[in-house]
Amino acid sequence: RKEVEQDPGPFNVPEGATVAFNCTYSNSASQSFFWYRQDCRKEPKLLMSVYSSGNEDGRFTAQLNRASQYISLLIRDSKLSDSATYLCVVNFANAGGTSYGKLTFGQGTILTVHP
């Protein structure tokens, strides 16, 4: 089983739609969680961090479910400019439970928003 798994998609949705992505992780001691966005042939950029209580940034909502070991990203009122690959990122803790520098990316979910 991969340490971080995402549905690669592609997801093709019309403008204005609501779309949700899930990402599962295998290490229950994982410390930090993030969603990154990557446009075609460009570098990834942070979209949002994911907090235990859930967090929202405009049309984007991120949730963390530690019991089931998954994080989610919800995009409301999709725009054409939301078309990109969305990467789930997990920072695994070491055996002592402290955060260290090993980051694991999911393979990404491709989203295409069409008119």
Place this chain on the structure above:
Amino acid sequence: EAQVTQNPRYLITVTGKKLTVTCSQNMNHEYMSWYRQDPGLGLRQIYYSMNVEVTDKGDVPEGYKVSRKEKRNFPLILESPSPNQTSLYFCASSSTGLKGTGELFFGEGSRLTVL
């Protein structure tokens, strides 16, 4: 302007010819890391560094070397490149060392082809 700079951006080389991909950041970040991105496999961590003179292996370190003699620079060395190292490489840095929000700032990527 705050940035991570990689060079070269594009390189075609032959098997066995040593090469170095440079990475420099001007944000005084402690943490730096190298990733490779391949179709269907996503971003995979090669090496990372929590601070000067401290480096650790990521998920796919074989065939690569790194050094961190100065805070701003983190070069990736391929001593004897092979065709399976053909990939898109990203360098990234972070100020928090992933203890906090852990936003990674990425370079624009280096596309390497080994013939």
